[in-house]
Amino acid sequence: MKKLTRRQQEVFETIICLMKEQEYPPTIKELTERLGAASRNTAVKHLAMLDRKGYIEWKKNTARGIKVLEHKGLLDSRDEWSLPLVGAVTAGMPMLAEENIERYMPIPKYLLQVAERHFLLRVRGESMCNAGILNGDLVVVRSQLEADIGDIVVALLENEATVKRLAVKDGQRYLKAENPAFPDIFPGREWSIQGKVVALMRETVV
Amino acid sequence: MKKLTRRQQEVFETIICLMKEQEYPPTIKELTERLGAASRNTAVKHLAMLDRKGYIEWKKNTARGIKVLEHKGLLDSRDEWSLPLVGAVTAGMPMLAEENIERYMPIPKYLLQVAERHFLLRVRGESMCNAGILNGDLVVVRSQLEADIGDIVVALLENEATVKRLAVKDGQRYLKAENPAFPDIFPGREWSIQGKVVALMRETVV
DNA sequence: AATAAGGGTGAATATGATATCACCCTTATT
DNA sequence: AATAAGGGTGATATCATATTCACCCTTATT
Incomplete structure (x- = not known):
């Protein structure tokens, strides 16, 4: 699996964190806010990157369409x-x-x-x-x-x-x-x- | 906890089922379709009822805003x-x-x-x-x-x-x-x- | 016979969420 | 000096989704 940059790692962990809080994945808007970013496009680009690198599965045109994939046991769901x-x-x-x-x-x-x-x-x-x-x-x-x-x-x-x-x-x-x-x-x-x-x-x- | 009718139980189980498939809660539209209902309002009413009876937590104005609450261990997530x-x-x-x-x-x-x-x-x-x-x-x-x-x-x-x-x-x-x-x-x-x-x-x- | 409650339809409306554009800055790499 | 890549802004268009209203049917309960 391709390595993440420091910031990407941060985004990835933020997603997991939000999922644990709400019990469902965040929207792009929610993620943007939690990241402290001003533009939703910031979150969008990171999601696209995390998807490409195999850390998440991101379904288009779908609210909260984020699936976090197994990552060295960090995510414990379904285990x-x-x-x-x-x-x-x-x-x-x-x-x-x-x-x-x-x-x-x-x-x-x-x-x-x-x-x-x-x-x-x-x-x-x-x-x-x-x-x-x-x-x-x-x-x-x-x-x-x-x-x-x-x-x-x-x-x-x-x-x-x-x-x-x-x-x-x-x-x-x-x-x-x-x-x-x-x-x-x-x-x-x-x-x-x-x-x-x-x-x-x-x-x-x- | 108040008892569910047969149909409500069915709806509840359908929600859990959809959650396990997608890893996130269904939208009202998705739930409506899976239930085989023609009107989204059918799903809406059931969600309201399940919320009132304490089986789920339903957040308004929120896509996929359904949280399934603990139910005699049927749902094992987050444990x-x-x-x-x-x-x-x-x-x-x-x-x-x-x-x-x-x-x-x-x-x-x-x-x-x-x-x-x-x-x-x-x-x-x-x-x-x-x-x-x-x-x-x-x-x-x-x-x-x-x-x-x-x-x-x-x-x-x-x-x-x-x-x-x-x-x-x-x-x-x-x-x-x-x-x-x-x-x-x-x-x-x-x-x-x-x-x-x-x-x-x-x-x-x- | 009247009423309440569960279950359902259909359509209009409002709003939340996503997608995409052009553009900016910084830091490496070539 | 030019280029690529990570990271970011802001606005708009479009789509997905949620909400609500009026109305229908059936089955118990009173």
Whole structure:
């Protein structure tokens, strides 16, 4: 991408700034004023240049027709997915039924490739602390009914969801707690894998 | 918030849809067309209603003057901060100098209250694994030169940054590794606290 | 039967926003 | 000395957009 002059950089940042303030792009008039310029043509020329250099997309004859293009992460819009935070995990087929969804939370895109078939779960308890998963952590789960040995999974036993590592002993699969104080679980009758933990977020209480 | 009629819900979703397509709000004309209505006044009336019911903010005499307000997480925009990912941590005053910043990454707002004085750091090594911080984790650090005993801090010793827990023994502060295999560090001559770890993100390699 | 509210039409009007012209200044580059 | 490029001014023409008015239909509610 072609480099910007100091002034062009300034104009570019002003656009981003105005977009964050208003939630939509500025008009040429607004931009002119914020730049402290007297003539709108000043803004017009800069927009044309920023468009030519690939920093924005400028649609002609369109009010606020400015689209800021990705620029080394300076612009963060559209870099997130919206995933459902699941409260109660239930056994009935549609785990993501309306009632189970507490709210939607934005998750950075770099934590997962696609948004489909993912949901969030708040971890309760210390049974996985040796795997770096603490009480209160928010885990991103990919919804799937199978998993590989060694994966950290969300399993459903008797209407209760639990996060454990999938392990095998004597040819039998079981759920291994990553904390010696907690027992491993050798599931009895009915149990199922609901998904695999693919990412994690922790907010420290300050 | 007042409930929407079926049609109003439809209009509302159409607006969000158009915003995602274009990256800026639609004009009344565009909205009218997308709704399949013949008269712009149809769109105008709906906009007025959505504004009155608190779903949007509609600025008069303004092209594309539509702001979609928060609606149970359906709209995820602007829920993130853009923080610098620091590569090399250096001793020279401006830790956040241009050269040190690898890139900017969007961080969900709920992980921290304000964006000011925060940066990101990629954790290397296993010395903090008992505190739930693993190799490769991305920690969100609040930039501060002091910290309380028990805080997990980013410390700078001899031009190297390290993440440890701040502890005290015999009245002397030291850096405690949360992994018995790693030694605690009793800093010698020059060392400093650069910040406090306030959040964490982990992306599991799938 | 009368009324209110949601939803819609069509056209005139006002105004906000964009496009473009000619022209100016300064600083490098050739 | 000539030229090109960045940066800027001011005015005008044109277009896109928003606003408003009068009027229509349907479905509940009173």
